[in-house]
Amino acid sequence: MLKIRVMGVTTGGPLIILLSRRDAEKRDLHFGDRILIRRSRKRITAIVDIVHSKLLPTGYIGMFDEPLKKLGGREGDLVEVSPESKPASIGYIKKKLDGKRLNEKEISTIVADISEDRLSETEASCFVSACYCNRLSMNEIVWLTRAMVESGEVLRINRTPIVDLHCVGGVPGNRTTMIVVPIIAAAGLTVPKTSSRAITSPAGTADTMEVLAPVDVSMRKLEAVVKRTGGCITWGGAINLAPADDKIIRVEHSLNIDAEGQMLASVMAKKHSVRASHLLLDIPIGPNSKVCSRKAGLHLKRQFEEVARRLGMRIRVVFSDGSQPIGNGIGAALEARDSLMVLQNSGDAPPDLREKSLMLAGQILEFVGHAKHGKGALLAREILESGRAYRKLVQIIKAQGGRTFTYKRVKLGSFKRGISAARSGRVKAINNQTMTRIAKAAGAPRDAEAGLYLFRHVNSKVNKGETLYSIYANSSDKLRFATRIARTDSGFVIS
Amino acid sequence: MLKIRVMGVTTGGPLIILLSRRDAEKRDLHFGDRILIRRSRKRITAIVDIVHSKLLPTGYIGMFDEPLKKLGGREGDLVEVSPESKPASIGYIKKKLDGKRLNEKEISTIVADISEDRLSETEASCFVSACYCNRLSMNEIVWLTRAMVESGEVLRINRTPIVDLHCVGGVPGNRTTMIVVPIIAAAGLTVPKTSSRAITSPAGTADTMEVLAPVDVSMRKLEAVVKRTGGCITWGGAINLAPADDKIIRVEHSLNIDAEGQMLASVMAKKHSVRASHLLLDIPIGPNSKVCSRKAGLHLKRQFEEVARRLGMRIRVVFSDGSQPIGNGIGAALEARDSLMVLQNSGDAPPDLREKSLMLAGQILEFVGHAKHGKGALLAREILESGRAYRKLVQIIKAQGGRTFTYKRVKLGSFKRGISAARSGRVKAINNQTMTRIAKAAGAPRDAEAGLYLFRHVNSKVNKGETLYSIYANSSDKLRFATRIARTDSGFVIS
Known part of the structure; x- marks a missing residue:
C-alpha cells in the first residue's frame, strides 16, 4: 500500500505517476512501466516515472492531475499498486500496422483501452498512424463508431425527431x-x-x-x-x-x-x-x-x-x-x-x-x-x-x-492592422488556407479575440491601397508576425 | 529568465519541464506546448507541464533528469525560455504517412530532430509507424543510415581492416x-x-x-x-x-x-x-x-x-x-x-x-x-x-x-524448476518463440539471472519424465508464472 501525494501537475496527456526509487526497486518497477493502481473499487492503469530526490518520500505515490481525477482520492489516501501487463490491444494495433483488417472485438478493445488511458502515447499514436496508412474498411468504420459511442455517455432525451x-x-x-x-x-x-x-x-x-x-x-x-x-x-x-x-x-x-x-x-x-x-x-x-x-x-x-x-x-x-x-x-x-x-x-x-x-x-x-x-x-x-x-x-x-x-459589444483583439490591396482590380480568389494561416499567426484559436475581418470577397472590386482585411491580435508581436505573413502572401488574387 | 529547480525525476523519455501556472500564463504557454530553453550557449527544446500547487514557486522552471542532462546546469541557474514552433520534420513525417518518398534533407532533418529530442513521443511514433506501413525505398534506407551516423559519435581508430x-x-x-x-x-x-x-x-x-x-x-x-x-x-x-x-x-x-x-x-x-x-x-x-x-x-x-x-x-x-x-x-x-x-x-x-x-x-x-x-x-x-x-x-x-x-561461479536465479517430457520419443522440434516467452515470464531480460537451461535439442532421444529444461527465476511468483506457461505448452514437439 502506498499513500497518495497530490503533486498538482497537469500534463494534459497520459496517466503518469511518481514512485520513489526505493519503492520502485522493491516492486521491480522501472520508468515507463505500466502499473495498476487500486483505491477501494476504482482502478486505473498508469505509467511510472522514478523519483530519486526528496520530492517524494518512500511510501508515497506521487499523482499528477489526470490519474488523480480518474482514480479519485486525496492526499494520504491508501492505494494498492501492482505491475500491469501490456493490454491485448497492443497486438491488435500491430495487426493494423501490418495492414490486416480488425474485427469488431479487436476494435472495441482498442477503443476501450484508449478511452481508459490504458495505452501509452506511443501506442495510441501507432494506432492512429496505422488507421491513416492502412485505410479502415466500412466494417471497421462502423465498429469504430459503435465502440466510440459505447466508450462514453449518451444523451437521454425522449423526443423524435432529434x-x-x-x-x-x-x-x-x-x-x-x-x-x-x-x-x-x-x-x-x-x-x-x-x-x-x-x-x-x-x-x-x-x-x-x-x-x-x-x-x-x-x-x-x-x-x-x-x-x-x-x-x-x-x-x-x-x-x-x-x-x-x-x-x-x-x-x-x-x-x-x-x-x-x-x-x-x-x-x-x-x-x-x-x-x-x-x-x-x-x-x-x-x-x-x-x-x-x-x-x-x-x-x-x-x-x-x-x-x-x-x-x-x-x-x-x-x-x-x-x-x-x-x-x-x-x-x-x-x-x-x-x-x-x-x-x-x-x-x-x-x-x-x-x-x-x-x-x-x-x-x-x-x-x-x-x-x-x-x-x-x-x-x-x-x-x-x-x-x-x-x-x-x-x-x-x-x-x-x-x-x-x-x-457591437463583442470584444476583439486590441492590436489591429489592415492589409491593403497591392493593385486595383477584381478579387478572383481568396485562399482559405492562407487566411487560416494568418489568423492562427495572429493568435487564433487559442486567443478567441484574434483573427481577421474581411472587407472583400470573391468578385468584389477593389482599388489599390484599399483594405482587404484587418488583422486582430492581442500582442504587438503576434500582430507583427501575422502581418509579415500577410505581406508576403495576402491570400487574395486580384486581376 | 527562470531559475532551475532540479526535480529529480526520471521519465526515460521525452524532455519534460514544469512551469508554475502563473509563469505559463504570463508567457501564453499551455501544457503540451513546446518551448526553447537556453542556458549560456546550450539550448534544448522541451514539452511543458503546468504546476498549480506549491510544488514549484513562480520564477522557477522544474527540470526532470533528461532535459537537465542535455542542458546542463544546477539548482538556481538562470535560463531563458521562449515558445518554439513545430519543427519542420513534422511536415516530412506527414509526407511519409501519406505514402510519399522522402528526400535526403527531409530524412536528415527528422533524424536530427529525433536525436535532439525535438519531437514529442507522438510525433516520433508516427514516423516509426509511417516507415513501417509505407516501406522505405533503398535510397531512403541509405539516407536514414547516413543521417543516423551523423547524428552521433563515430569511432576514431586508425586501423585496417576493422x-x-x-x-x-x-x-x-x-x-x-x-x-x-x-x-x-x-x-x-x-x-x-x-x-x-x-x-x-x-x-x-x-x-x-x-x-x-x-x-x-x-x-x-x-x-x-x-x-x-x-x-x-x-x-x-x-x-x-x-x-x-x-x-x-x-x-x-x-x-x-x-x-x-x-x-x-x-x-x-x-x-x-x-x-x-x-x-x-x-x-x-x-x-x-x-x-x-x-x-x-x-x-x-x-x-x-x-x-x-x-x-x-x-x-x-x-x-x-x-x-x-x-x-x-x-x-x-x-x-x-x-x-x-x-x-x-x-x-x-x-x-x-x-x-x-x-x-x-x-x-x-x-x-x-x-x-x-x-x-x-x-x-x-x-x-x-x-x-x-x-x-x-x-x-x-x-x-x-x-x-x-x-x-561454475556464474550466479543463476535462486528458484529453479525442471520441465519434464510428457512422453518418450525423439525431439522433433523446439519452438524458439515459446522458449523466449517462457524465459521472459521467468524474468528475462530484466533479471539477468533468469532464464532456461536446455538438456535436450532437436533429434535428442528422451524418456517420459526426463527433464527437457530447467527454468531459473529470482522469485517464486515468476517461477510459478513461467512454469504454468511451460506446462501448457513446453515448446518441445516429441514423437
Whole structure:
C-alpha cells in the first residue's frame, strides 16, 4: 500500500505517476512501466516515472492531475499498486500496422483501452498512424463508431425527431451552426448540438459559442438546456461523449493529419451518442477547402450515407461553395460577432453567411417534414427576420449560463492592422488556407479575440491601397508576425 | 529568465519541464506546448507541464533528469525560455504517412530532430509507424543510415581492416559474438563490437557480456580497450552511436514491430559509426526465427549487400540454422555461462554453440584474408583450443573493468524448476518463440539471472519424465508464472 501525494501537475496527456526509487526497486518497477493502481473499487492503469530526490518520500505515490481525477482520492489516501501487463490491444494495433483488417472485438478493445488511458502515447499514436496508412474498411468504420459511442455517455432525451448537423469543414468563418440551431429550435425541433473546438482551424463552433456562453456543459445540464429550449450549442469534449475520439484527434492534430475512416467514425459517433435521428451534412467543395473536388465530395457523401444507414440514422447531404471564406469574421470572437449580426438582423450582417444558414436550416425543415419541398428556406427566413431565432439563441445562451449583448459589444483583439490591396482590380480568389494561416499567426484559436475581418470577397472590386482585411491580435508581436505573413502572401488574387 | 529547480525525476523519455501556472500564463504557454530553453550557449527544446500547487514557486522552471542532462546546469541557474514552433520534420513525417518518398534533407532533418529530442513521443511514433506501413525505398534506407551516423559519435581508430559482425536474431541462446570476438581479436584483428540489450529477446549480447564486465563504456574508453586488446564487447547505447536509432527502437519495442527498412538502417548505422570495413552478417533461418524462409533470407541478404555497397563497406552473409535455440542457456547469465564453457574448453560446453562460433570466426578469418578459403574454421579452432581465445576474453573483460571467474561461479536465479517430457520419443522440434516467452515470464531480460537451461535439442532421444529444461527465476511468483506457461505448452514437439 502506498499513500497518495497530490503533486498538482497537469500534463494534459497520459496517466503518469511518481514512485520513489526505493519503492520502485522493491516492486521491480522501472520508468515507463505500466502499473495498476487500486483505491477501494476504482482502478486505473498508469505509467511510472522514478523519483530519486526528496520530492517524494518512500511510501508515497506521487499523482499528477489526470490519474488523480480518474482514480479519485486525496492526499494520504491508501492505494494498492501492482505491475500491469501490456493490454491485448497492443497486438491488435500491430495487426493494423501490418495492414490486416480488425474485427469488431479487436476494435472495441482498442477503443476501450484508449478511452481508459490504458495505452501509452506511443501506442495510441501507432494506432492512429496505422488507421491513416492502412485505410479502415466500412466494417471497421462502423465498429469504430459503435465502440466510440459505447466508450462514453449518451444523451437521454425522449423526443423524435432529434436533429443534428455537421460540416466537414475547411472553410474559415463558416459558422452557420450558430444561426441554424436557433432557427430550427425556434421552429420547434430538438437539436442537441455538441461541437468541437478548433483543431486545425482558427475557430471551432464551440470556441465561437464560448464568446457568448459557457460551453463546458455537463451531460445533465445539456439535457436540461435542450428540454427547456429545444437546442444547445456546447463543447462535445466537456461531456464524456466518445472520449476515445478526443484522444485520437489529439494525435491527429499534432501531425496535422485527418484520416477519412477515423473522421467518419468520429463524426458519426458524436451524432449517434446524442441519438440523432436526422443528420444534415454540409460538404463545402473548393480548391483550398478540405474537399477539393465534386468527385471527392461524392465519395465522402456515399461513405457518410453508408455509415448512417448501418447505424439507422437518416442523413441528408448538401454540397456547398467552399471556394472562399464564409462571413467576414475569422476567429472565435469575430465569427460570434458575425452570427449575432445575422441573428440581430443587422444591416452589416454578412449576406453570404446569412443565406447559407437559411439554406441549411431550410433543408433541415424540409428533411423532417416541417416544410414542403422547396419551402424550407422561406420558413427559415421568416423565423430569422421575425426575431424568433435571435430570441431562441438568447434562451439558449441564458440556459447555458451566459449573458447576451449586442454584436457591437463583442470584444476583439486590441492590436489591429489592415492589409491593403497591392493593385486595383477584381478579387478572383481568396485562399482559405492562407487566411487560416494568418489568423492562427495572429493568435487564433487559442486567443478567441484574434483573427481577421474581411472587407472583400470573391468578385468584389477593389482599388489599390484599399483594405482587404484587418488583422486582430492581442500582442504587438503576434500582430507583427501575422502581418509579415500577410505581406508576403495576402491570400487574395486580384486581376 | 527562470531559475532551475532540479526535480529529480526520471521519465526515460521525452524532455519534460514544469512551469508554475502563473509563469505559463504570463508567457501564453499551455501544457503540451513546446518551448526553447537556453542556458549560456546550450539550448534544448522541451514539452511543458503546468504546476498549480506549491510544488514549484513562480520564477522557477522544474527540470526532470533528461532535459537537465542535455542542458546542463544546477539548482538556481538562470535560463531563458521562449515558445518554439513545430519543427519542420513534422511536415516530412506527414509526407511519409501519406505514402510519399522522402528526400535526403527531409530524412536528415527528422533524424536530427529525433536525436535532439525535438519531437514529442507522438510525433516520433508516427514516423516509426509511417516507415513501417509505407516501406522505405533503398535510397531512403541509405539516407536514414547516413543521417543516423551523423547524428552521433563515430569511432576514431586508425586501423585496417576493422571487422564487425551482426546476427539478425530471433534464435534464443545464440550468443556466438561472445566467442567469435575473442577468437578473431586473438588472431590479430580489430573488432570494436558494440551490441544491443535485449529488445524482444530474453537476452542481448550486451546483457550477456554485462554478467562478466561493465558494458556501459564511453567512446573514449572503448577506443582505449580496442587499442589495447584489439576487441571489445560493449553496449552501443552507452556511447552516443546513432542516438536517433535508440529512440526509434524504443517505439518499435513498445509495439513489438520490426520494420525492415529501419532495421537495415539501424544495423548499418552502428557498423558505419565504428567505421567497419568488413561485416559478417549471420541470418538464421527457421520456422520460428525472425527469418522464416530461404526466400526471405535471400531478400534480406540482397538488401544488406546493397546498403553496404552504397556505404563502401564489404559484407559477407552467412545463412545458418535458426530452427531451434543455439547453446543450452537462454537468458543473460545462462548464456554467459555457455560462452565461458566454450572458451574455457569445458567438456560441458554446448557443441552447437561452439561449432557455429568456429564457423563464423572462420568465415571472418577467410573474408579478411587471414586464412585460405576453407581453412578459416580450422584456424579458429586452433585459437580456441589453445586457450588464446579465452585469454583474449580475459584481457577484454579486464580492460572493460570486469573480473574473471570460471563458468561454475556464474550466479543463476535462486528458484529453479525442471520441465519434464510428457512422453518418450525423439525431439522433433523446439519452438524458439515459446522458449523466449517462457524465459521472459521467468524474468528475462530484466533479471539477468533468469532464464532456461536446455538438456535436450532437436533429434535428442528422451524418456517420459526426463527433464527437457530447467527454468531459473529470482522469485517464486515468476517461477510459478513461467512454469504454468511451460506446462501448457513446453515448446518441445516429441514423437
